[in-house]
Amino acid sequence: MGFGLVAAAVTLIFLYRVYREPRRLSNAVWLLVALGFAGLWLLSRLRDTPIPIDLVVGFFAVLALLLTLGLPFALIANGAVMWRREGHRLANLLSLLAGLALLLLYVTTVYTIAFVRNPWVFASVVSMVLIAGYFAVLFTAFVLYSALYSRLGRRTRADAVIVLGSGLIGDRVPPLLAARLDKAAECHRRATAAGSDLVLVVSGGQGEDEDTSEADAMSAYLRRAGIPAEAILLEDKATTTDQNLRYSTDLLAAHGRHGRLLAVTNNYHVFRTAVLSRRLKLPLDVIGARTASYFMPSAFLREFVALLSEYWRTNLAVCVLLGSGAPLLALLATTNG
Incomplete structure (x- = not known):
């Protein structure tokens, strides 16, 4: 009975914290603690069974x-x-x-x-x-x-969508970045069908081994996918996720866009982007595009190391x-x- 009460109490605390602010890293710890006590409670209940x-x-x-x-x-x-x-x-x-x-x-x-x-x-x-x-x-x-x-937040309705860059191969959009752009294009088509004038911000500068800026390559990819050029804004200076978010929101503000914002990245990158947006005090949601399964272990390790460094x-x-x-x-x- 004791484990059940503790599990219920910790679960309520976890749910309250998620309701107040789902972008907290500490929510992950509360979730694991709640699951741990729930497991102990289930184990204690086995005493009343023939198992x-x-x-x-x-x-x-x-x-x-x-x-x-x-x-x-x-x-x-x-x-x-x-x-x-x-x-x-x-x-x-x-x-x-x-x-x-x-x-x-x-x-x-x-x-x-x-x-x-x-x-x-x-x-x-x-x-x-x-x-x-x-x-x-x-x-x-x-x-x-x-x-x-x-x-939790699979809301795709927004006034603007920020597509975070992830690197090019020369001037070519690799599959990882293409998945983000396809997700953003899907959001634009849905918004257009609903009568909204959704704007897509493609964010990414030019790396030393890249032939053009990510923003230019991403814009070209979206135009080939049928997205009109006037619906695309280019942010071609950012080299980090932090800069992707800050520069893009500044660009949108300069164009008079102050409504709901949505950031698109890959699924492994969603939570860290959300944590970062909270630290930057940016009111935006984050959704993820699918990633190849073999890429996930290294990707999650990389995200984990990045979060650890922020709370070093x-x-x-x-x-x-x-x-x-x-x-x-x-x-x-x-x-x-």
């Missing part, structure tokens, strides 16, 4: 172990696919690097437990495991809430706290010994 609770606990323990042990190999395999299909940039190697890091942590932990008797080495490994666990919990919360958030002080403090506990215990044990 052996030990069997259920054992099943989920084995399942969790298999998933944990298989995760590094799955990430490494995904990293190999990214290397082959998307090129050798660091951003495309995140899943490979994460898989190798996890595998190294597993091997180090097993070796230390089996063969090492030095308390300082053991304490260091414990600290690494705790810090890795912290990031694993945060990443799980981030992925779960990102999936939920992408379904909090994460650094938690890592110091988690990392210092085991060495302090080792120091006490050595001193008393």
Whole structure:
């Protein structure tokens, strides 16, 4: 009964926070806590059923172990696919690097437990495991809430749509960016059918390895898709998501557009864009276009790293706290010994 009450209370807090402001990163943590207590409540209810609770606990323990042990190999395999299909940039190697890091942590932990008797080495490994666990919990919360958030605000009615750039191949729109533009074109067709004069802002500057600005290439793509040129505004200076949002809203304001705004990006990028729009105090919704499944692990890792960097002080403090506990215990044990 206790777990049920706590689960209900935490769920109500989570729902209230989402109602007040769904673009908070902390909502992800509240969601994971609510799910955790709900799971404990369901587990406690098994006592009133003929199902052996030990069997259920054992099943989920084995399942969790298999998933944990298989995760590094799955990430490494995904990293190999990214290397082959998307090129050798660091951003495309995140899943490979994460898989190798996890595998190294597993091997180090097993070796230390089996063969090492030095308390300082053991304490260091414990600290690494705790810090890795912290990031694993945060990443799980981030992925779960990102999936939920992408379904919360699927409103496509707006007075203007901002299409965020994601890079070109020379002067060609790659599939990732094409998915965003197709989504924006779909929004424009729906608005036109409803009698609205929706404006599309294509946002993106020119990179060093690009033959033209993203905005020019995106505009050309939309015109080929049947969107009239007068319905397209070009913002060709932005090089980051922050600038995409700020420069585009300034451009719309200069053209007298102050109504409902909608940003279009890929589905893995929706939540971070929403968090950023909140920090910039921009009243806009975000919707996502589909992304190839093989691209998702690296993409979510990249988004996660970007969010961590924006809250680096909090994460650094938690890592110091988690990392210092085991060495302090080792120091006490050595001193008393």
